[in-house]
Amino acid sequence: MNEECLICKSPLSYLETAQSMKCELCGKTEHSKTACIKGHYVCDECHTKGMDAVIGICLAQTGKNPIEILNTLMREPFCHMHGPEHHVLVGSALLTAYRNAGGAIDLIPALKELMHRGKQVPGGACGFWGACGAGVSTGMFLSIISKASPLTEIPWGLSNRMTAKSLEAIGNVGGPRCCKRDSYLAILEAIAFTKEHFGIQMEASEIVCGFSHRNNQCIGKRCPFSPLHHKKKVAFLCVHNSCRSQIAEALGKHLASDVFESYSAGSELKPRINPDAVRLMKQLYGIDMEETQHSKLFADIPTPDLVISMGCDVGCPYIGRGFDDNWNLPDPTGESDAVFMDVIRRIEENILELRDQLTGELS
Secondary structure, three states: OOOOOOOOOOEEEEEEEEEEHHHHHHHHOOEEEEEEEOOOOOOHHHHOOOOHHHHHHHHHHHHHHHHHHHHHHHHHOOOOOOOHHHHHHHHHHHHHHHOOOOOOOOOOHHHHHHHHHOOOOOOHHHHHOOOOOHHHHHHHHHHHHOOOOOOOHHHHHHHHHHHHHHHHHHHOOOOOOOOHHHHHHHHHHHHHHHHHHHHHOOOOOOOOOOOOOOOOOOOOOHHOOOHHHHEEEEEEOOOOOOOHHHHHHHHHHHHOOOEEEEEEEEEEOOOOOHHHHHHHHHHHHHHHHHHHHOOHHHHHHOOOOOEEEOOOOOOOOOOOOOOEOOOOOOOOOOOOHHHHHHHHHHHHHHHHHHHHHHHHHHO
């Protein structure tokens, strides 16, 4: 069970009606519906302590991608897995990317105003008000850049439509709440809405959630950003990309293509794949590596998530980064079929172990 309560790490509990509670950190007494199962209550002000750093962090950003800016903010110590800090972070990331993409705003006062407004949306608003604070934060962003007020016409309408679009996207996925997922959904809606109505093109990038392991209520495949929807790219490397790494690529595709994508490469190339490896792989698995694969340099394959060395008995390829694993396999080139088949067997065992490991990470 991941930590939820800031005092004792126990799971949070949500009451149907508000009760008088005393904050364990500052001693303030107020009405709330949220405490941990052991009765500890932390007020929103204490929960978001340290969030004053948001303005300085945003001012240091030069990118036009609010998703990347949001991720930077969510990695800060003041940001927990869930909490009202997200009601400020979403709008702050959007204001920063909007300015960097050419939007005409004075960023410092805009961020200060967003922080003031965002802090007024309490934790748990998603469930108790039917209005997720991350979605409301996009409406605040729109209100600030359009100078909306209760008396304006078009800006008032746009701000409410922005909030509605974000809340619809969040509601369509369904609960239970996840502040990370809901923040991503809201920002994606805001990027499209801002381009349509203001002509400012903020950037967007693929989102693969890196927080699911911290979320006790993760909805798995129902989340559009779940790692379950995204296979990792695994690169198998040896110097010449002619034997062991080619076998690993072939067996990865044959035995684990449902879990990860397999690639092989080297720092030098030979004109053909080792003929003994080709012959034995065809004999053992019916795989014709000469038909489906070829020698490649590391720069020729997609950027991998994991890089595995086959072994450095004939030297290790230099790729500008460390290896995630080293299988320490001997090079069977020039050896007997028995030696070759032992190496192939060990590669198969490693592939199956890797498949199980990555499957466990995604479950």
